[in-house]
Amino acid sequence: MVRKIVIVGSGAAGMTAASTARKTDPDAKITVITEDEHIAYSPCVIPWVLEGKTSWNNIIMHDPEYYSQERDIEVKTMTKVHSVDLNNKTVDANGDILHYDSLILATGGKVFIPPIPGKDLNGVFVVRTINDGKAIESTMKDADRVAIIGAGAIGLEMALAIHNVGKKVVVVEMMNQVIPRVLDSDMASEVQCYLEKKGIRFVMDAPIQSVNGDDIVESVTAAGKTIPCDMVIFSTGVRANLELPKQMGLDIGTLGGLRVAPSLQPYQKGKLLNNVFACGDLIECESAVAPGPTMSQLGSSAVRQGRVAGINAAGGHALHEGVTSPWVSVMGDIEIAGTGLSTGLAHWYGMNVVTGMSSGFTCARYYPGGKNLKVKVLAERSTGRLIGAQILSGKDATGRINWLSAAILERVTAREFLSRYENAYCPPTSMVRDVVFTAVEDLASKL
Amino acid sequence: MVRKIVIVGSGAAGMTAASTARKTDPDAKITVITEDEHIAYSPCVIPWVLEGKTSWNNIIMHDPEYYSQERDIEVKTMTKVHSVDLNNKTVDANGDILHYDSLILATGGKVFIPPIPGKDLNGVFVVRTINDGKAIESTMKDADRVAIIGAGAIGLEMALAIHNVGKKVVVVEMMNQVIPRVLDSDMASEVQCYLEKKGIRFVMDAPIQSVNGDDIVESVTAAGKTIPCDMVIFSTGVRANLELPKQMGLDIGTLGGLRVAPSLQPYQKGKLLNNVFACGDLIECESAVAPGPTMSQLGSSAVRQGRVAGINAAGGHALHEGVTSPWVSVMGDIEIAGTGLSTGLAHWYGMNVVTGMSSGFTCARYYPGGKNLKVKVLAERSTGRLIGAQILSGKDATGRINWLSAAILERVTAREFLSRYENAYCPPTSMVRDVVFTAVEDLASKL
Numbered sequence: 001m002v003r004k005i006v007i008v009g010s011g012a013a014g015m016t017a018a019s020t021a022r023k024t025d026p027d028a029k030i031t032v033i034t035e036d037e038h039i040a041y042s043p044c045v046i047p048w049v050l051e052g053k054t055s056w057n058n059i060i061m062h063d064p065e066y067y068s069q070e071r072d073i074e075v076k077t078m079t080k081v082h083s084v085d086l087n088n089k090t091v092d093a094n095g096d097i098l099h100y101d102s103l104i105l106a107t108g109g110k111v112f113i114p115p116i117p118g119k120d121l122n123g124v125f126v127v128r129t130i131n132d133g134k135a136i137e138s139t140m141k142d143a144d145r146v147a148i149i150g151a152g153a154i155g156l157e158m159a160l161a162i163h164n165v166g167k168k169v170v171v172v173e174m175m176n177q178v179i180p181r182v183l184d185s186d187m188a189s190e191v192q193c194y195l196e197k198k199g200i201r202f203v204m205d206a207p208i209q210s211v212n213g214d215d216i217v218e219s220v221t222a223a224g225k226t227i228p229c230d231m232v233i234f235s236t237g238v239r240a241n242l243e244l245p246k247q248m249g250l251d252i253g254t255l256g257g258l259r260v261a262p263s264l265q266p267y268q269k270g271k272l273l274n275n276v277f278a279c280g281d282l283i284e285c286e287s288a289v290a291p292g293p294t295m296s297q298l299g300s301s302a303v304r305q306g307r308v309a310g311i312n313a314a315g316g317h318a319l320h321e322g323v324t325s326p327w328v329s330v331m332g333d334i335e336i337a338g339t340g341l342s343t344g345l346a347h348w349y350g351m352n353v354v355t356g357m358s359s360g361f362t363c364a365r366y367y368p369g370g371k372n373l374k375v376k377v378l379a380e381r382s383t384g385r386l387i388g389a390q391i392l393s394g395k396d397a398t399g400r401i402n403w404l405s406a407a408i409l410e411r412v413t414a415r416e417f418l419s420r421y422e423n424a425y426c427p428p429t430s431m432v433r434d435v436v437f438t439a440v441e442d443l444a445s446k447l
Numbered sequence: 448m449v450r451k452i453v454i455v456g457s458g459a460a461g462m463t464a465a466s467t468a469r470k471t472d473p474d475a476k477i478t479v480i481t482e483d484e485h486i487a488y489s490p491c492v493i494p495w496v497l498e499g500k501t502s503w504n505n506i507i508m509h510d511p512e513y514y515s516q517e518r519d520i521e522v523k524t525m526t527k528v529h530s531v532d533l534n535n536k537t538v539d540a541n542g543d544i545l546h547y548d549s550l551i552l553a554t555g556g557k558v559f560i561p562p563i564p565g566k567d568l569n570g571v572f573v574v575r576t577i578n579d580g581k582a583i584e585s586t587m588k589d590a591d592r593v594a595i596i597g598a599g600a601i602g603l604e605m606a607l608a609i610h611n612v613g614k615k616v617v618v619v620e621m622m623n624q625v626i627p628r629v630l631d632s633d634m635a636s637e638v639q640c641y642l643e644k645k646g647i648r649f650v651m652d653a654p655i656q657s658v659n660g661d662d663i664v665e666s667v668t669a670a671g672k673t674i675p676c677d678m679v680i681f682s683t684g685v686r687a688n689l690e691l692p693k694q695m696g697l698d699i700g701t702l703g704g705l706r707v708a709p710s711l712q713p714y715q716k717g718k719l720l721n722n723v724f725a726c727g728d729l730i731e732c733e734s735a736v737a738p739g740p741t742m743s744q745l746g747s748s749a750v751r752q753g754r755v756a757g758i759n760a761a762g763g764h765a766l767h768e769g770v771t772s773p774w775v776s777v778m779g780d781i782e783i784a785g786t787g788l789s790t791g792l793a794h795w796y797g798m799n800v801v802t803g804m805s806s807g808f809t810c811a812r813y814y815p816g817g818k819n820l821k822v823k824v825l826a827e828r829s830t831g832r833l834i835g836a837q838i839l840s841g842k843d844a845t846g847r848i849n850w851l852s853a854a855i856l857e858r859v860t861a862r863e864f865l866s867r868y869e870n871a872y873c874p875p876t877s878m879v880r881d882v883v884f885t886a887v888e889d890l891a892s893k894l
Contacts, residue, residue, distance in 0.1 A: 012879060042811060045874040058813040288867075300872035303880045308866070319866050326871035337871055364489060366505040398876040399846010405869055406853035419755070419766050420735075422852055424773035424784055425747035427492040429845040432459060433750045 003028040005313050006091055006098055008081045008244065009106030010034035012042070012302035013280025013309070017104045018073045020310030028314055032067070032075045033093045038130045039064065039075055044299050046133040047154075047161035050140070056130060084248050086268075089275065102275050102313035105245065105258070105266070106306065109238035109281035109297060118211030123231040127158055128238075136233065143230035144168060147220050149208050151178040153329040153336070155235035156191070159200050160331050169200050170229065172222045174207040182327065183336065184343045184355075187376060187390050191336055198332065203227060208236075238297050240282045257284030257295045262319040264309045277313050279305035279320075288322030288409050289340045289387045290349040296325040326405040328398045333371075335397035339405040340388035343378060352381040356414070356443025360435035362396050364427035371395050375439035377404070377414070384413040384447045386440070396429075400436055414444040450475040452760050453538055453545055455528045455691065456553030457481035459489070459749035460727025460756070464551045465520045467757030475761055479514070479522045480540045485577045486511065486522055491746050493580040494601075494608035497587070503577060531695050533715075536722065549722050549760035552692065552705070552713070553753065556685035556728035556744060565658030565667075570678040574605055575685075583680065590677035591615060594667050596655050598625040600776040600783070602682035603638070606647050607778050616647045617676065619669045621654035629774065630783065631790045631802075634823060634837050638783055645779065650674060655683075685744050687729045704731030704742045709766045711756045724760050726752035726767075735769030735856050736787045736834045737796040743772040773852040775845045780818075782844035786852040787835035790825060799828040803861070803890025807882035809843050811874035818842050822886035824851070824861070831860040831894045833887070843876075847883055861891040 005021050005028050007014050018032050032039070040062040048054055064075035082092045090097050111126035113119050123143075125136050140146070144167060148159045151173035163169045173180070177188040178195075192202055206223035211232055213219065219228045240257045251267040253259040259267050262285075264277045280302040287294040296305075301323065311318040326339035346353045356377045361370035371394020378388035389404040391397040407417055418441060423434040452468050452475050454461050465479050479486070487509040495501055511522035523540065530539045537544050558573035560566050570590075572583050587593070591614065595606045598620035610616045620627070624635040625642075639649055653670035658679055660666065666675045687704045698714040700706035707713050709732075711724045727749040734741040743752075748770065758765040773786035793800045803824045808817035818841020825835035836851040838844040854864055865888060870881040 016880075042813075042874060042879060044872070044879075045811060045814065048814065048874060053815060054813050061812065298872065299879050300870055304869060321867045324869060326869055328871040328873045328876055330873050330875045335873075335876065339871070364492060365508065366489075366501050367492065367495065368500060396843055396846055398871050398873070399843055399850055401871050402869070402881070403846055403850040403853055405871075406850055406857070409867060409869075410853070410857045420768045420856060422751060422771060422773055422849070422856075423747055424775040424786070424845050424848050424852075425491070425745065426775045426777050426782075426845070427489060427495060428777045429775055429782060432489060432491075432746050433463075434849070 016306030123217030463753030570664030
């Protein structure tokens with residue numbers, strides 16, 4: 001019997017699940033159903049396309065023909081799955097009834113726009129798909145002033161990209177710092193300062209109240225201030241797409257994502273569901289750091305989860321264990337990266353935090369071309385265990401944050417990190433004792 | 448009673464020990480005794496000084512006055528410790544008898560030159576100290592053809608630096624690959640190929656037999672071939688400086704280094720010695736990977752060990768645990784990095800190895816400016832545990848090798864790495880699934 005695998009969603013999670021399922025079961029019939037027009041691209045790159053660093057065509061890696069011919073995976077684009085019948089193991093895709101042996105839900109998330117007046121005016125956008133990006137690009141041509149609502153990493157990357165093509169950009173943020181949830185305020189203020197020096201304006205502590213204009217956007221109002229603008233881009237956070245899970249009666253977690261087990265199986269009334277798996281922005285999973293669930297909602301997490309869902313849906317065995325959710329964002333000459341908990345998140349989970357900080361360079365002090373490197377590390381006060389890290393750097397933040405993620409994952413204390421962990425050294429690539437160590441040493445001295 | 452700490456040696460290990468001891472005990476009397484003229488510099492940078500990337504003055508971070516004034520550490524340069532009296536706790540430094548409460552041996556290593564005819568001719572050099580570097584620089588001015596004996600990382604860095612200033616360079620290596628001990632032959636052949644394309648000549652499988660000339664070097668002979676040259680640089684490996692340990696009757700390990708416990712205390716006839724510590728190129732310590740001792744002999748290891756020795760000598764408590772010894776070397780546009788065991792070393796320790804390999808880019812495929820990135824990973828066949836990794840890349844090898852070192856240190860299997868470890872992603876800094884993961888995946892598929 002040929003195994004029928006149906007995957008709903010064609011983002012990083014869905015397409016990775018499809019390709020991994022193919023590797024796991026060479027004979028399976030694999031069908032991907034998606035509402036999207038384009039598949040197999042990275043939405044994370046949209047700011048850089050708008051800036052002209054690469055093109056829309058370049059960022060689409062494969063089309064449905066490729067998947068059909070090279071991987072024997074059928075992709076039905078612009079097709080909506082309206083419902084799933086768990087008893088009969090079928091999905092209704094635009095009226096076609098498809099049978100499945102394994103079903104993978106990878107329906108992703110959507111940008112949350114607060115229910116304010118004017119949110120549906122012409123000139124209001126979100127950043128989620130290529131078509132969102134193309135619509136922004138097209139409208140931007142005639143726009144002079146652009147308001148970005150939300151100062152998360154995506155909002156800031158968009159702000160800088162649009163500033164770089166010569167527009168006047170204002171960022172409106174409801175909190176009192178940029179990248180609020182995952183970056184500490186001291187690191188965040190440096191990022192904001194860098195972008196302000198570039199010429200980007202910030203309106204902080206300013207929850208958005210309305211988008212104003214007759215038919216077309218003329219301004220936004222936030223915290224009582226009215227800010228004139230020709231277009232508005234909402235980057236106000238992503239919420240799980242729960243339409244299908246709700247129709248199926250699946251359990252939703254406390255963070256508003258689909259609850260899953262380490263096998264990535266969802267629950268129905270507390271009971272694990274067989275033959276169904278979920279991955280990507282949709283799900284909430286266990287944190288490797290905090291005593292509770294978390295939502296990664298990162299491209300890299302989607303791929304990691306898609307792999308597990310694909311293996312399991314194809315009859316293999318893989319687990320998705322607790323996550324630290326490392327992330328990195330590039331803005332002009334600086335890289336900002338983080339992993340594990342920020343101070344704010346740690347407090348949210350009820351943890352008492354000690355922090356350490358150190359500044360230095362990405363290469364030996366005397367070697368030309370080095371960039372500034374600032375590392376902040378966080379530990380749980382009661383145990384000394386590392387629970388988070390943040391990096392602000394001219395380069396090479398990614399490897400360092402992955403390295404620190406490993407230590408956090410392994411529940412290493414600050415003292416253990418100092419006595420057991422090592423760094424490679426060559427004058428052009430690092431200081432003889434990496435700044436990561438001096439930051440952890442600063443932390444350990446406070447424990 | 449003020450604690451008297453005497454440190455013999457002023458390299459990275461000795462100076463780190465001194466500074467860390469000062470932090471641990473603000474009142475101690477700390478004396479560093481060294482045969483060297485210059486202290487507190489990185490010998491690793493010598494190739495780049497010769498190439499003109501930085502200067503001799505730049506690479507000396509501090510002089511004895513700085514240590515005296517800023518850290519209350521006395522440094523006696525150009526002073527030899529002839530003997531240690533363990534019973535009376537004294538050292539004889541050029542005839543002065545100094546009492547110690549804690550003694551730190553950080554006498555480093557010296558380049559091993561095989562006992563061949565002509566090894567003492569004018570025009571024969573080693574690369575170890577600033578004065579070695581200055582002597583090479585001075586002679587190089589009138590030299591046209593330079594022979595480098597030994598194709599380890601330092602030999603190759605020197606070869607490229609000297610090639611870059613316009614000399615004809617030939618590298619003579621006794622083994623059949625470059626960077627023999629720590630790099631696998633497939634990775635090594637790419638490095639050799641890169642340097643050959645630059646114009647550096649290699650004579651492989653060629654143990655050096657003689658340096659030839661009347662008074663001044665005219666050629667070298669290796670494996671029967673005579674290679675004309677105007678100067679010769681030996682980079683034939685570093686051996687521990689055992690003069691003082693032997694005088695003290697300390698136990699020497701099977702690899703020819705001073706045997707130490709995790710506290711960095713040496714042994715005398717199998718018994719741990721109190722109040723004496725050792726660190727740096729001198730010592731052999733436990734491997735975190737292999738069932739046996741290892742010698743790191745890296746600048747970063749020296750700093751790490753110096754810290755432990757300094758804390759313990761000053762009455763604190765720190766341990767130096769098993770090492771993976773990550774290293775990185777930069778040659779022109781490429782970075783070569785490794786950690787843990789190479790295939791050759793694993794076989795030497797009697798381990799059966801499985802390898803995985805993957806190639807990709809340092810950023811998203813569609814993002815401009817990405818560099819090639821090749822990752823090789825090694826696991827022990829019986830357990831699947833990761834035991835080594837090697838990277839060849841246009842950039843960002845260091846963070847990745849530190850990250851892999853953490854996984855090796857934590858005795859993570861290839862499968863665990865896939866299910867537990869995560870990477871941060873942003874199009875300009877990495878692929879959505881880092882090449883490290885696809886390499887480990889390739890490995891896991893063979894287990």
